[in-house]
Amino acid sequence: MTTVFSNSGVxxxxxxxxxxxxxxxxxxxTSASGRLAAFARELVAEAFGGRDPETAQFDMPVEEFAxxxxxxxxxxxxxxxxxxxxxxxxxxxxxxxxxxxxxVPRLRTSTSHDYLTSGIxxxxxxxxxxxxxxxxxxxxxxxxxxAVVPENVMAFHPQYFxxxxxxxxxxxxxxxxxxxxxxxxxxxxxGDTREQPRPEEEVTLEPQVRVVPEPGGVMVFSGAQxxxxxxxxxxxxxxxIDFRTVHIDDVRARRGARNVDAACTGTTLRDFVRCAxxxxxxxxxxxxxxxxALTRSGAGPERVPSRS
Ligand SMILES: [Fe+2]
Numbered sequence: 369m370t371t372v373f374s375n376s377g378v379x380x381x382x383x384x385x386x387x388x389x390x391x392x393x394x395x396x397x398t399s400a401s402g403r404l405a406a407f408a409r410e411l412v413a414e415a416f417g418g419r420d421p422e423t424a425q426f427d428m429p430v431e432e433f434a435x436x437x438x439x440x441x442x443x444x445x446x447x448x449x450x451x452x453x454x455x456x457x458x459x460x461x462x463x464x465x466x467x468x469x470x471x472v473p474r475l476r477t478s479t480s481h482d483y484l485t486s487g488i489x490x491x492x493x494x495x496x497x498x499x500x501x502x503x504x505x506x507x508x509x510x511x512x513x514x515a516v517v518p519e520n521v522m523a524f525h526p527q528y529f530x531x532x533x534x535x536x537x538x539x540x541x542x543x544x545x546x547x548x549x550x551x552x553x554x555x556x557x558x559g560d561t562r563e564q565p566r567p568e569e570e571v572t573l574e575p576q577v578r579v580v581p582e583p584g585g586v587m588v589f590s591g592a593q594x595x596x597x598x599x600x601x602x603x604x605x606x607x608x609i610d611f612r613t614v615h616i617d618d619v620r621a622r623r624g625a626r627n628v629d630a631a632c633t634g635t636t637l638r639d640f641v642r643c644a645x646x647x648x649x650x651x652x653x654x655x656x657x658x659x660x661a662l663t664r665s666g667a668g669p670e671r672v673p674s675r676s
Pocket of ligand 1 (some may be wrong): 492495496497595
């Protein structure tokens with residue numbers, strides 16, 4: 369069973385425990401999340417000039433649209449404003465800034481009617497972030513930039529939270545992905561040839577849960593949830609912000625969602641910085657997680673070439 373908690377008053381420790389059990393939280397816009405969405409709208413409006421960003425796709429060649437996103441998205445992701453607003457938002461929602469680490473926020477788009485579903489505007493097939501080397505204690509935060517509808521949000525497939533899905537994560541290594549595939553996203557306009565972990569058996573997409581927060585509203589879920597981009601039939605491009613957090617006590621204690629089927633190697637832990645001062649995740653934790661992932665994947669230390 370998956371429960372969606374609306375504007376819950378539980379503290380962050382309780383919330384993380386519930387998230388690791390597959391529950392979902394949603395909050396109305398806070399001061400900082402509202403400002404974050406407004407800041408995204410500002411950058412989007414600037415990039416699209418006089419056009420309505422939600423319908424511009426119908427008047428633009430797809431290559432031009434992809435190019436525009438390829439310059440807009442990194443500008444948002446790496447903007448210093450975001451590094452102030454994310455910790456402020458997390459504090460408003462009860463996180464301990466000394467113990468909570470976040471990674472850069474992504475600006476995502478989902479275009480309507482299969483206009484652009486690859487590369488820079490990738491339509492995610494059902495996946496768990498844990499297939500992409502995310503730690504099992506990763507918490508995902510998702511915020512619409514403009515009003516969204518059920519036809520252009522994302523979906524959870526909660527019946528799989530505790531049930532394995534045969535998948536290609538064993539062929540995914542985060543370090544390898546960073547070396548080769550990530551930088552090329554903007555080039556994949558007519559199809560995406562980058563290998564990504566996906567289900568390797570039929571996945572029953574129904575029943576599914578779609579949450580529709582208000583612009584600036586915040587949805588929170590475990591990175592171990594099976595989730596996907598819904599086929600956008602709304603007639604409007606969806607713009608949303610998402611980012612991830614981990615709590616260092618959980619990282620140290622290996623507390624998190626249960627691993628039911630991930631076999632990837634590498635770890636995304638080095639992407640996280642501490643809310644309070646932007647200090648990096650301690651390297652020894654990243655190294656330990658890498659070693660554990662290697663053992664879990666079956667590659668095992670005995671298969672690592674010796675350095676002698
Ligand atoms: Fe995801």
